[in-house]
Amino acid sequence: MKLKEVKLRHLKMTMKAPFATSFGSFQDKEFILLEATDELGNTGWGESVAFEVPWYNEETFKTNWHMLEDFLIPALLNKEITHPDEVNEIFSSIRKNNMAKSTIEGAVWDLYAKRNQIPLAKALGGEKKKIEVGISIGIQKSVEDLLQLIEGYVNEGYKRMKVKIKPGWDIDVMRQVREKFPDILLMADANSAYRLSDIQHLKQLDEFNLMMIEQPLASDDIVDHAKLQAEMKTPICLDESIHSLEDTRKAVELGSCKIINIKIGRVGGLTEAKKIHDYCQEQGIAVWCGGMLESGVGRAHNVALTTLANFIMPGDTAGSSRYWEKDIITPEVVVEDGYITVPENDGIGYAPDLAVIEKYTIMEKTYQ
Incomplete structure (x- = not known):
């Protein structure tokens, strides 16, 4: 499997009601939706869970976009991947930034399951x-x-x-x-x-x-x-x-x-x-x-x-x-x-x- 194209989308969705925790309250959710296409035209989807503000952890929407654009996508594009577990190894030299890594790794898992004609579960x-x-x-x-x-x-x-x-x-x-x-x-x-x-x-x-x-x-x-x-x-x-x-x-x-x-x-x-x-x-x-x-x-x-x-x-x-x-x-x-x-x-x-x-x-x- 090779990723031939990756598309990042900046989405903004509004929740039905504000959500409040000990570290803040918000209602609008801005996030990255990632679509990866392989050499056969299959598409896999992943989602960044980073918030706009680093109140859950140090990652944010903007840092995830930066990591994906400048490091993670280039590391995977046109690289032969046999199994999604290999993505972990490919990213091993990049410290932390787990939410960014998960965004594209999830899309690879989705692609892998589709190519094998089985549910992700x-x-x-x-x-x-x-x-x-x-x-x-x-x-x-x-x-x-x-x-x-x-x-x-x-x-x-x-x-x-x-x-x-x-x-x-x-x-x-x-x-x-x-x-x-x-x-x-x-x-x-x-x-x-x-x-x-x-x-x-x-x-x-x-x-x-x-x-x-x-x-x-x-x-x-x-x-x-x-x-x-x-x-x-x-x-x-x-x-x-x-x-x-x-x-x-x-x-x-x-x-x-x-x-x-x-x-x-x-x-x-x-x-x-x-x-x-x-x-x-x-x-x-x-x-x-x-x-x-x-x-x-x-x-x-x-x-x-x-x-x-x-x-x-x-x-x-x-x-x-x-x-x-x-x-x-x-x-x-x-x-x-x-x-x-x-x-x-x-x-x-x-x-x-x-x-x-x-x-x-x-x-x-x-x-x-």
């Missing part, structure tokens, strides 16, 4: 026909608004509620949620809003029977998380701290967490995500697939990855209609009673809607 080794999904709920204007939202999602069949927390919006909020919904699968996501000095405060979360608390401490930490996990009954899940299989190994050996959130973009692509999944399965560490407010293309990659056996907890891959008035794929990702049916078509399984993509496109550039 099967190409990755997945076997599930349906995946169980939860919902991620941003910080709301009031607890009443939050409780109303959760009730609606429970009625829609979502299997797990992830509630964003921050200092001043945490213990009392989770207490009220648990009092109203005593039996739901519930977790808290702190997005690195706390420090180890908050240990006594965070231990109060133990009374709410949470599935986990996600990334409570610094985004680059695994040492203090180990100290916190030793004091808490609630399992800690690491997100921002995990960029590779090596990070995962160190965190597990230190006892920094009991659960790992695998995000394709954060770890540099599907190949590394699969390695992390396999290692965690061997170590008895549960994993689940996190979301980055993706459009349908990124969402489709998440669906495929979640078909692997050790994704035993509901992920963040909600239906398209949760965020968008009109997604960029057909059919859109649909949740029925808390499950997404895995598509059986070749590649990512969903067809990019070129007319809708054109509507959202601000600019595009082609590389040959």
